[in-house]
Amino acid sequence: MLRVGIIGATGMVGQRYISLLQGHPWFTVTAVAASASSAGVPYEQSVKGRWQMIEPIPEGVQNLVVLEAINVEAMAKACDFVFSAVEMPDKEMVKKLEESYAAAGLPVVSNASAHRWTTDVPMLIPEINADHTKMIDAQKKKRGWSRGFIAVKPNCSIQSFLTPIHALRAAGYDIDRLAVTTMQAVSGAGYPGVASLDMIDNIVPYIGGEEEKTEKEPLKILGQIKKEAFVLADDITITAQCNRVPVTDGHTACVSMGFAKKKPTREEILKIWRAFVSVPQKLQLPSAPLTPIIYLDEDNRPQPKKDRNREQGMAVSVGRLRECPVFDFKFVGLSHNTIRGAAGGGILNAELLVKQGYISA
Amino acid sequence: MLRVGIIGATGMVGQRYISLLQGHPWFTVTAVAASASSAGVPYEQSVKGRWQMIEPIPEGVQNLVVLEAINVEAMAKACDFVFSAVEMPDKEMVKKLEESYAAAGLPVVSNASAHRWTTDVPMLIPEINADHTKMIDAQKKKRGWSRGFIAVKPNCSIQSFLTPIHALRAAGYDIDRLAVTTMQAVSGAGYPGVASLDMIDNIVPYIGGEEEKTEKEPLKILGQIKKEAFVLADDITITAQCNRVPVTDGHTACVSMGFAKKKPTREEILKIWRAFVSVPQKLQLPSAPLTPIIYLDEDNRPQPKKDRNREQGMAVSVGRLRECPVFDFKFVGLSHNTIRGAAGGGILNAELLVKQGYISA
Amino acid sequence: MLRVGIIGATGMVGQRYISLLQGHPWFTVTAVAASASSAGVPYEQSVKGRWQMIEPIPEGVQNLVVLEAINVEAMAKACDFVFSAVEMPDKEMVKKLEESYAAAGLPVVSNASAHRWTTDVPMLIPEINADHTKMIDAQKKKRGWSRGFIAVKPNCSIQSFLTPIHALRAAGYDIDRLAVTTMQAVSGAGYPGVASLDMIDNIVPYIGGEEEKTEKEPLKILGQIKKEAFVLADDITITAQCNRVPVTDGHTACVSMGFAKKKPTREEILKIWRAFVSVPQKLQLPSAPLTPIIYLDEDNRPQPKKDRNREQGMAVSVGRLRECPVFDFKFVGLSHNTIRGAAGGGILNAELLVKQGYISA
């Protein structure tokens, strides 16, 4: 068993990590860290009245005394690698914090956005770009780190559509433009997060920074590594409109897609999606969904409440594939934003890194 | 005062008509009609436990005995023209019913979708195509009707974006493609309509028939009349994705628009929208919004709860105009679906027809 | 394995039965019945677009051809006993239907309210009145039934508070008056059930018939059998106010309770609740919650979303025990209305009846 630490353990994503890691076959939580104001008391006490998961706090974690996140040394003793679920507003501070962990010899598997555009840090969705982890070698070399490194996952909003898009591109159909409108769950904003006054009889057509991330992050994920540098995908353009809706968990995306040259038929698309498996499935990673893309035939699916938990919240549910009068095809995608789109995605990243040898005891 | 009858008076749209017409300077409700099962009792009794408006039933309507909708003769005696808010599933029956009223000498201003694609029936948004009413002359001639006729309004979903689009086209900027994703209120489905089990912690990415209407109806509205026939706008293509969200009233649309040739600047667009007035404003129709397009500068607007009632629910609220990486610009539009998008829109149509002389005592 | 039939299999409660019985150690669903309009096709097809459970339809049930509920003979061949989840408005018809099954030799474990006040039919909450099943002997004798019989469960609203009340009475503290205000989930009204227009930014302070059931059914459950007849509890009076709130699953009850003579301390009450186990626990029935009453210490619990699924939805969660200025103590109770309060409660009843020998292969 690898010993796992969680930085930002008291926030929503940190809680989800702790909840999902219960019973994990490879990982066991041995250290939790948070800001100074939450540190110094048992975990159970530090989240009193703030624990948002349906399941109770796992017994092994209840009594872990919360360390201060800046106490890297103590964390380095207590675990083999860390998940970073840090939610500090100052990105530079997050960057430095994560770097200090890596420098101390700890692999950092991060959900934070701070390092997503750092030139030597891979941004991973294992079904799409598992090979991007090789940038870690360059990163270590450049930084002079022997064991530690930083790998990140992208924003939760893009999980609902990017794997289906990748599946088609990987099959030789060059999608070159996407129009995406998301309807995003409130858990994406943490707790307390979105005010109930804004979500009763209302939606909010704006989430700060979300559209930019949705338009740009896919370009790195779909890109390639050449000469130890990321080359962004320059053959696809994305426009995004991001909305907050009164749903607890599950981001929905309405997507129109256009093909550069060869355009598949509806049947070909369905066949590709239904047959799609990738590295996590082939490596049989513990958290990998058996069916990463689930196509639902009903007219009115996917729906957040009914479909977000498919494959333990790790699948992308897709439906309503039909021709688009302006682009070529349109469809609706859905994923669980705090599982696939956050902690579950981070755990899958860590599993990949273990299997590839980047993380070990 | 013109005497008004309402067919389908007990449904949601019928109720909204009755509520909005209270205190109207030109129109007074003198007859209400519904299906046989609701007829024969005072209106108040026929909607007992089903009255959905916030305001109580207007006194003058409470005691009107509900007539059977097929009793055209009785209705013809009791009123000068009718609003049709009929909700029967069989479109052919609706068509025939409305035709029987017109044949009996009653102008029919309809919300029903049955006659929207009838070749000699105009589909009106007075700010956009007030001149389409001239098709009524051809209709009367062809049908042999002297006083009666049929005019309809389009689907509620397109009100949230089509007037802003028209304003730009009218100013010489040829928008030729639109990608629209709507988030629509439950009142659009009537009462009881959408089940609460579908709208608690959920959205539904499907509304039967709605996307087709949203893609096609604008082509007739933006079209022209040539040789007594409608020529659809062939210079614009629309793709729509329509979703049901937990909002009582107010349809929101996320829109991306592309221009064929000349592309305006953001400032030019804002200037055009803010200056836009049209026929209803110039004719000072009683229900015309003074400002038909309200642009909101805040990042997170328009929102259904906060903006649907602007200008008594007759304005289109617009916000978030910004460049679009795939098309040229994107924005968010909002309108009140049972006022501007239904009964209020019908009343504005009737006011236009009065001013143009098509309806008179 | 006992072969189980479900009458009313296509409704909400029927669906929940089918979902909960998947993998049951004693019971396997071998027949499903519904009204004529749903019969004659595979179950999967009969609930197309109406399946409301999060989990998919169990494979073994998907292809069962739905029988017509009045076809008792076919059902009698296909199963050893039936769960009745019939939702017909005509109670007399339900009574006769259930009687026809019993007369055909099938034990009927019913959720319907029709037979709750039939003099020889026990109304069971196994933690409270497992001994009431002995009325079945009298029932069989009186009716001339050899193998078949009818046993029912009470209304979903009383599950949220009656077991905690019983626990105290069983410990010798004579609660003689209760004031109960419930906040009930929409799933209690089936699907489509409550309109979303009534549940967005609203509550409804009325559920037809619910208050009467909440006030009266406990008197039979807490009563005794004397000379083969039920004697209602005459030492307790209940007043109930029942409200519908925008919650999918989980009925909450705010309860004030008064004691006739001896009044326990707060600590004594907590001790009794925490130690409480009863017949289902002692018999180790498969669906029995290990802890039938879960007391939560947090100020703001129980909450429907966080606590309804405790013990697979079979526990009653209780919190906020405090002194009451008018009665003696007050507390908040919560149970899952379609599991503990409906199908799960029915399954527990059937398990008890198996263990007691009333149901066998």
Added chain:
Amino acid sequence: MLRVGIIGATGMVGQRYISLLQGHPWFTVTAVAASASSAGVPYEQSVKGRWQMIEPIPEGVQNLVVLEAINVEAMAKACDFVFSAVEMPDKEMVKKLEESYAAAGLPVVSNASAHRWTTDVPMLIPEINADHTKMIDAQKKKRGWSRGFIAVKPNCSIQSFLTPIHALRAAGYDIDRLAVTTMQAVSGAGYPGVASLDMIDNIVPYIGGEEEKTEKEPLKILGQIKKEAFVLADDITITAQCNRVPVTDGHTACVSMGFAKKKPTREEILKIWRAFVSVPQKLQLPSAPLTPIIYLDEDNRPQPKKDRNREQGMAVSVGRLRECPVFDFKFVGLSHNTIRGAAGGGILNAELLVKQGYISA
């Protein structure tokens, strides 16, 4: 016109005051004050992105520069009296702040809870205890204040039932016990207030401090002044359970009431409620509801969405009066918590004080 200042002008209640006072016949807002962090800029700027009212900021207030609340001198110059909508957690600080205004010669009409139990401060619901204002004379004398004084209003939760209770007591029916369960709107917690994660598919059976206020404040309001001191009503006991539900505005109360001696019939109660008018109606105060108690005959009313705005949000809507098996009668009451229960109630208090001569130019 009297010049009005609002302390705590940027919070939810402050905003509601500003919105309601637009067009008031006696009062005009001439000064707004808030904490140091909001002060020094025009009001419009200080609430940018936080303005929660549906109506826009009144023109006369948009450009008022927000003063610092502790700058009593500046406020005293700018207005004739103040509404206090201060939301500071430290009650002692609120007490002192309000006292400093009174000492500076300004009448303080307060929504804050700080002074509700101060022995010489009246807690007013004008329909119930308009005569309690005479305590102001004692207050001024004791404190040595010539023009300034403090008068407060009670908690929003008790408005939904106390006037109907008072009406019956005033008619000679001695209600001596009440069991009240409230279902309270989220606006009562201000903005951002209650997290949406707590209000989607959920209710919370706890509001800090609310039950204590609901049980105790009525005793002062229903009490009497003897020898310049309040004597609490000792002939009535109240138990309260307070819940937060997903409703924007409108607190609902389920009430059971018992009578000490003489018990009226249902018809007598209805007659008393329907005929009830009191001091505000007799004085024709501008904000007084013509019908302070509106009884609704429908089974399923009052409902927050449909009834909260009756009489401009100043009425109490009541329904479902029926016999109670434990007490004598039970009913459901509803009032708008931020109008009748907060700013509107405060304005009515001020109007009473003007009419009684306690406030003048």
